[in-house]
Amino acid sequence: MKEEIIKIKESALEEISNTQDLKTLNDVRVKYLGKKGELTSVLRGMGALSAEERPVIGSLVNEVRAKIENALNEKEEKFKQAELQEKLEKETIDITLPGAKIKRGSKHPVNRVIEEIEDLFVSMGYDVVAGPELETDEFCFERLNLPKGHPARDMQDSFYITNEYLLRTQTSAVQARTMLANEEKSPIRMICAGKTYRREDDATHSHQFGQVEGLVIDKKERNVSLADLKGTLEIFVKKLIGKNCELRFRPSYFPFTEPSYEVDVSCFKCGGKGCSLCKQTGWIEVLGAGIVHPNVLKMNGYDPEKYGGFAFGTGLDRLAMFKYAIPDMRYLYANDIRFLNQFDRKDEE
Numbered sequence: 001m002k003e004e005i006i007k008i009k010e011s012a013l014e015e016i017s018n019t020q021d022l023k024t025l026n027d028v029r030v031k032y033l034g035k036k037g038e039l040t041s042v043l044r045g046m047g048a049l050s051a052e053e054r055p056v057i058g059s060l061v062n063e064v065r066a067k068i069e070n071a072l073n074e075k076e077e078k079f080k081q082a083e084l085q086e087k088l089e090k091e092t093i094d095i096t097l098p099g100a101k102i103k104r105g106s107k108h109p110v111n112r113v114i115e116e117i118e119d120l121f122v123s124m125g126y127d128v129v130a131g132p133e134l135e136t137d138e139f140c141f142e143r144l145n146l147p148k149g150h151p152a153r154d155m156q157d158s159f160y161i162t163n164e165y166l167l168r169t170q171t172s173a174v175q176a177r178t179m180l181a182n183e184e185k186s187p188i189r190m191i192c193a194g195k196t197y198r199r200e201d202d203a204t205h206s207h208q209f210g211q212v213e214g215l216v217i218d219k220k221e222r223n224v225s226l227a228d229l230k231g232t233l234e235i236f237v238k239k240l241i242g243k244n245c246e247l248r249f250r251p252s253y254f255p256f257t258e259p260s261y262e263v264d265v266s267c268f269k270c271g272g273k274g275c276s277l278c279k280q281t282g283w284i285e286v287l288g289a290g291i292v293h294p295n296v297l298k299m300n301g302y303d304p305e306k307y308g309g310f311a312f313g314t315g316l317d318r319l320a321m322f323k324y325a326i327p328d329m330r331y332l333y334a335n336d337i338r339f340l341n342q343f344d345r346k347d348e349e
């Protein structure tokens with residue numbers, strides 16, 4: 001019986017080493033180790049053995065079974081490796097092939113200007129606040145000293161949704177919102193940039209445009225004055241447009257400030273000599289500003305005897321045009337990628 005087992009082992013190992021593929025290897029496995037396999041049938045004959053022989057043959061069979069199993073597994077592993085290798089070779093990817101180009105977007109010039117203004121004012125201790133674009137007549141006009149029927153409303157013809165709701169015509173609405181929301185009636189330093197709307201559409205006006213508003217309110221004894229307003233706007237404009245530009249304050253009228261000013265900047269194109277851009281005046285109007293009107297303070301919960309401050313507002317589109325020397329406002333809204341991509345370089349400068 002011993003010889004028979006050794007023979008089985010030898011022929012099994014030989015057959016295993018001769019197999020060329022997984023399928024024949026599996027047949028060999030069944031042939032020797034399967035239920036009806038050769039080794040199994042040897043085990044079945046063990047009953048006929050004497051008590052001394054049985055453990056000897058038993059352990060020999062186990063040893064042979066382990067050897068055959070090992071050889072089978074090793075060979076199987078080899079086949080699998082070879083198969084994998086073949087697959088890898090067949091399925092190689094040419095990583096040198098150029099991929100599909102992803103088009104990179106770029107930050108819109110108006111958004112660049114907003115970010116720059118916000119950074120500057122945050123560095124001076126201002127809060128950045130936001131307000132709704134769908135605004136009420138109350139906040140857009142009434143609380144800013146522009147009651148119904150006030151002639152200054154004519155300059156801001158708007159898109160009314162209902163009698164009470166409209167698309168805001170000015171970010172000044174956020175002045176009233178900020179004052180009213182401040183329950184402690186503590187000092188305020190805020191700026192608010194965002195979209196505004198008016199019913200006009202020609203070469204130099206668009207029905208949608210951007211504005212940024214600033215508001216500073218403090219206790220009377222802190223004396224927030226016109227000098228502070230001038231200094232603040234000078235820092236603002238010089239930082240944004242260039243340190244060589246000059247500012248000029250002209251008396252003007254806004255219902256929410258008294259006194260009020262329009263602020264001009266020396267023309268960036270001709271340096272103040274006079275050209276077609278500045279209509280030969282050397283100056284370009286950029287801002288509205290003034291000392292907050294007592295009525296506005298009162299209407300929004302601040303005692304004008306105890307508090308005072310300044311406000312200013314300006315158009316973001318014009319600032320972007322000045323900053324980047326964009327000759328036509330309509331470029332800003334034409335969504336032309338050739339125009340928009342040019343501003344990518346500005347990040348690297």
Ligand code: DAH
Binds near residue numbers: 170213287312313
């Ligand atoms: N809201 C004004 C406009 O759209 C601009 C303005 C002027 C804002 C004077 C102010 C200000 O805060 O004090 O024409």
